[in-house]
Amino acid sequence: MLNRWLLSIATVAATALPLAGCGGDAARPNVVLIVVDSLRADALGSYGSEPTPSPAIDHLAAEGVRFERAVAPASWNLPSVSSLVTSTPPWVHGQGAPPSGAREVITLAGSFAAAGYRTGAFTEMAWPLLQRDFGTFQNTAFKDVFGSPDANSAARTLEAALEWARADDKAPFFLLVHTYEVHSYFLGKPRHHELARDDQPDYEGPFRDWAIRDLSQPAGPQVMAALLEANEDDLAYVRALYHAAVREMDLQVARFLEGLEEAGLDDRTVVALTSSNGEGFRPDLNRVHHGGRLHHDVLHVPLVVRWPGHLEPSVEPSVVTTLDLGPTLLALAGLPEEALFAGRSLVAPDTGLLSGLGGPRFHVPSLQKKQVVAQEAAFRILPSGERAPATSAQLALYYSDWVTFIDTGDGTELYDLKDDPEQERDLSAEHPDGVARLREKVRGLAEQGAESGAGPDPEQLEQLRSLGYVQ
Numbered sequence: 001m002l003n004r005w006l007l008s009i010a011t012v013a014a015t016a017l018p019l020a021g022c023g024g025d026a027a028r029p030n031v032v033l034i035v036v037d038s039l040r041a042d043a044l045g046s047y048g049s050e051p052t053p054s055p056a057i058d059h060l061a062a063e064g065v066r067f068e069r070a071v072a073p074a075s076w077n078l079p080s081v082s083s084l085v086t087s088t089p090p091w092v093h094g095q096g097a098p099p100s101g102a103r104e105v106i107t108l109a110g111s112f113a114a115a116g117y118r119t120g121a122f123t124e125m126a127w128p129l130l131q132r133d134f135g136t137f138q139n140t141a142f143k144d145v146f147g148s149p150d151a152n153s154a155a156r157t158l159e160a161a162l163e164w165a166r167a168d169d170k171a172p173f174f175l176l177v178h179t180y181e182v183h184s185y186f187l188g189k190p191r192h193h194e195l196a197r198d199d200q201p202d203y204e205g206p207f208r209d210w211a212i213r214d215l216s217q218p219a220g221p222q223v224m225a226a227l228l229e230a231n232e233d234d235l236a237y238v239r240a241l242y243h244a245a246v247r248e249m250d251l252q253v254a255r256f257l258e259g260l261e262e263a264g265l266d267d268r269t270v271v272a273l274t275s276s277n278g279e280g281f282r283p284d285l286n287r288v289h290h291g292g293r294l295h296h297d298v299l300h301v302p303l304v305v306r307w308p309g310h311l312e313p314s315v316e317p318s319v320v321t322t323l324d325l326g327p328t329l330l331a332l333a334g335l336p337e338e339a340l341f342a343g344r345s346l347v348a349p350d351t352g353l354l355s356g357l358g359g360p361r362f363h364v365p366s367l368q369k370k371q372v373v374a375q376e377a378a379f380r381i382l383p384s385g386e387r388a389p390a391t392s393a394q395l396a397l398y399y400s401d402w403v404t405f406i407d408t409g410d411g412t413e414l415y416d417l418k419d420d421p422e423q424e425r426d427l428s429a430e431h432p433d434g435v436a437r438l439r440e441k442v443r444g445l446a447e448q449g450a451e452s453g454a455g456p457d458p459e460q461l462e463q464l465r466s467l468g469y470v471q
Contacts, residue, residue, distance in 0.1 A: 027359070028172045029307060030165070030269040031112065031329050032260075035084065035176070036249055037077055037124075038183035038290060039275035041070070041302045043246050053247040056254035057273060057304065062313065064271070064306025065364055067346070069319045071372045071399055072277050075298040076291035079375070080276040080322070081178070082129050085109065087326035087341035090375045095129055106340045108326045109133035112174035115335050122161040123178035124152040134176070136164060145180065146212065146219035149189040154181035154252040162259040169265075172333075181252070183279075185238075185245040186212045186223050195244035196237060203237045210241070220289060221387060227281065227288035228385045235281055242279065267308050270332050274322055275301040285424065286385030293381045294374050294397035294406050295423050296415075307332060311347065312363040319399055320346060321372045332362060344370070372399040373442065396442045405438045412439055 045052020046061040047068070073089050074080040079096035086093050086105040093105050109119045110133035121134045124141035131137045140160055142151040161177045185192055188211025197208070207230070212219045230238060253273070260266045278298045280287040290298045303320065305311065305328065323343035330337065331345040350361040376395040379387050398405040402418040405428075412435050414428040428435045 028115075028117075028333055028335075029310070030173050030175070030265060031117075031333055032165070032175045032177065032269055032271045033108075033325070033329065034253065034256075034271070034273040035081060035178045036182055036273065036275050036302075037178065037180050038277055038279045039246065039249075039302060040278035040297065041275075041300045043182075043243060044302055046304075047302060049243070053243045054250040056250045056257065057302070060253075060257065060271065060273060060306050061302075061304045063308060064304055064311060065314050065316060065347075067303040067305075067316045067318075067320050069317060070274065070301050070303035071319060071321050071374065072275070072299050072301045073321060073323060073372075073374050075277045075294055075374070075376055076379070077125065077276040078127065079378070081125075082127075084274070084276070084322050084325060085130060085176070087323045087338070087343040089323065089342060089373065090377065092342070093129065095127070096378045104340065105129075106338050107133045108329065109174060109176070111326075111330060111335060111338055112333070115333070116171060117174045117333075118168065118171050119174045120161070120164045121176040121178075122157050122164065123176065124157055124180040125178060141180065144215055146184065146187065147215045148213075149184075149187045149211070151187070152180040152184055154179040154249045155255075158252045158256040162256050165260065165265065166263045177256075179249060179252075181249040182242070182245045185242045186210060186219070186226075188213070189245070189248075191248055192241055192244040195247055196240040199240040199243070200237045203233060205231075205234050205237065207234050207237045207241070210238075220291065224289045224386055228283045228286070230283055235283070239281055242281075270305065270307040270311075270329060272303075272305045272325060272329060274303045274325060277301065282422070283385065286381065286383075288385065289387070292376060292379035292387040292390075292395075294376055294395050296404065296417060296421070297423075299374055299397070305329075305332075305347075307362070310359055310361055312361070314364055316346070316364050316367065318367040319370060319372055319401065320367070321370075334360065369401060373397065374399075398438060398442045405435070405442065407439050407442050414438075 041047040043049055044054040044057055046058040046066055052058055072080045073083040079090040082093045082095035083089060085108050088105050090096060092103050113119050113133050119134045120136040122138050122140055126139045138160060140157045145151045157179050158177060161175060165173060165175055212222050214222060260269055277290050278300055279290055280297045287295055287297060324346050327337060327341050327343045327345040328347055331347055346364060347362040348365040350363060374397040378390055380390045382388055395409060396407045402416060404415045404417060406413040412428045413426045414431060414435055415423040
């Protein structure tokens with residue numbers, strides 16, 4: 001009887017395995033990667049924001065894996081998103097970093113395209129590396145992306161992405177979606193202000209009708225100048241405005257996910273959501289907006305991955321990097337590793353006898369502690385708190401568990417995130433020997449592929465202008 005039962009189970013498993021494996025397109029999941037620009041992790045309810053402005057993303061996180069301590073490799077979008085789609089640090093791909101050591105890279109879209117996936121990207125920004133290897137690439141933003149409240153729209157971008165995803169089911173797809181909706185909290189969108197006024201009804205200060213519209217200079221410096229002068233009441237309203245932008249973005253994510261479900265695509269689609277960088281609201285520390293520095297508020301980003309019925313829901317407390325997302329998505333799709341990817345897969349397949357029934361199943365294994373490095377080579381923060389183009393030394397950051405070390409070129413900063421999550425107390429003067437060792441290690445890592453002291457070249461400066469960062 002036992003032998004007959006075992007034989008029966010083996011037969012069922014053998015017939016089910018082709019459905020679970022990597023053989024045909026029908027067995028492979030669709031993959032959607034949503035990147036919300038300038039979204040701090042702690043702006044989401046699933047990461048502690050109360051009351052939550054993000055019920056849809058919170059639900060997505062509850063159904064999938066939420067990585068509590070994901071770190072971006074840069075504090076603004078050009079280098080960070082380039083790292084995300086190539087699984088390489090900034091000094092390797094050379095976007096928003098010294099290009100002298102830039103090496104060959106493989107894109108995530110290229111990996112999926114080579115495996116027979118149709119590939120599409122619907123974004124509110126564009127540059128050559130980002131566009132590479134997509135069969136369909138559409139920039140949904142208007143030319144003056146930071147000059148009008150209508151210039152960028154999560155609704156427009158996600159609607160176009162959903163239409164593309166539902167158009168053809170003959171092959172699995174890889175879809176990249178990027179939105180500036182949260183980044184644009186300073187553009188004076190009527191809906192953002194309406195929600196912020198509901199939250200702060202008594203506020204009558206200078207930010208009540210805030211709108212950056214002066215196209216004669218980049219938006220970023222104007223945002224920073226305004227925030228550096230903000231008092232506590234102003235900041236409460238600005239944060240309400242920022243959370244209003246999160247609410248609007250979350251509403252559009254909800255509609256997108258509902259559209260996948262209505263099309264019968266949700267159960268066979270991996271959905272990942274993350275951000276390029278966070279955002280700063282601490283004028284007392286000269287830490288506002290993003291770019292030019294490497295503190296936790298601009299590097300700690302959300303990272304959520306969901307695949308219903310195939311990826312075991314969990315919360316992972318280990319430090320990870322968004323460079324890990326590319327290898328993770330390839331693993332979930334059953335595709336081979338890319339040798340040039342620097343990240344690691346954050347999931348592992350279940351290998352039990354019945355694990356293949358109904359398709360492959362994955363979980364987050366016990367992750368080995370990993371040191372994470374970030375870099376800034378395009379901007380620097382002046383003593384006034386304003387941002388300027390970098391002229392010499394690069395900034396590099398080193399995460400090791402709860403310790404963060406920043407080499408600013410001119411000096412160092414050392415923080416204990418467990419006791420000091422806002423990074424208000426620099427401990428570097430108390431640990432000179434350890435700081436010296438860390439500085440040597442970080443500089444060695446960050447100079448592996450780049451010439452120290454080199455700023456952006458003319459082509460990259462033109463990219464920065466097109467993205468509204470410099471004149």
